Amino acid sequence: MVLILAFGCRETSADEVDTPMEPNAFSIQDYPKLVEMGANVLAVVSSWPEFMAMEDSFDVLKRASNTEDLKLAIDDLIEKEKALAAGDYPEAFDKLQIKGRQQLFRTFLYKVRGNLIDNRDINEGMEELVNAYNAFKNQFNVISGNTLDAKLILNEE
Numbered sequence: 313m314v315l316i317l318a319f320g321c322r323e324t325s326a327d328e329v330d331t332p333m334e335p336n337a338f339s340i341q342d343y344p345k346l347v348e349m350g351a352n353v354l355a356v357v358s359s360w361p362e363f364m365a366m367e368d369s370f371d372v373l374k375r376a377s378n379t380e381d382l383k384l385a386i387d388d389l390i391e392k393e394k395a396l397a398a399g400d401y402p403e404a405f406d407k408l409q410i411k412g413r414q415q416l417f418r419t420f421l422y423k424v425r426g427n428l429i430d431n432r433d434i435n436e437g438m439e440e441l442v443n444a445y446n447a448f449k450n451q452f453n454v455i456s457g458n459t460l461d462a463k464l465i466l467n468e469e
Contacts, residue, residue, distance in 0.1 A: 340374045343439050347446040353456045362399040366392040370445065379428060386425050393418055405452060413448040420444045 349357065357363045369392040373385040397414065400406075420441040427434045 340376070340442070342435075343442040344446065346374075346442070347449045347453075349449055350453050350456060353452045356402050356404055356456070357452065360402055360405075362392070362396040366396050368392075382434075383425075383428050386421060386428065390418075390421050390425065393421060405455060407455060409451050409455065410448070413444065413451050417441070417444040417448050 357367075366389065369385065369389040373382070373389055376382040376385045393414070397411075397418070401410065420437060424434055424437040424441050427437050
């Protein structure tokens with residue numbers, strides 16, 4: 313009986329307790345600034361319907377102000393990302409660098425979704441999600457800014 317009381321009455325440390333998320337504690341402005349794509353990138357992606365649909369969904373995520381809005385926006389973003397992964401990429405962006413960053417973005421989407429479902433704090437996951445999305449979009453800028461011809465480097469004809 314003494315052992316039960318001793319272990320049952322002990323205080324729990326802050327590490328052992330998951331802090332549930334406040335119902336209205338979300339604002340995209342709390343996270344890193346979003347990367348802008350260059351004009352030459354926008355010219356290519358504007359005719360890529362799957363990417364433009366995902367951009368629209370990310371805009372909905374930016375306007376989310378509470379957890380319910382965020383859950384809906386994340387679910388919609390997951391569906392749009394799946395369509396993007398299954399669709400055809402423009403030739404200029406059909407590269408492993410793009411697809412790898414998209415996979416990382418997908419990973420953090422599911423991390424945030426899991427945290428929302430379990431009613432856990434999403435701040436770390438949202439920061440990682442925004443950073444992954446920035447890396448994904450920035451890779452478009454890097455590829456479009458690369459003027460080196462791979463055939464010349466590899467001495468191929």
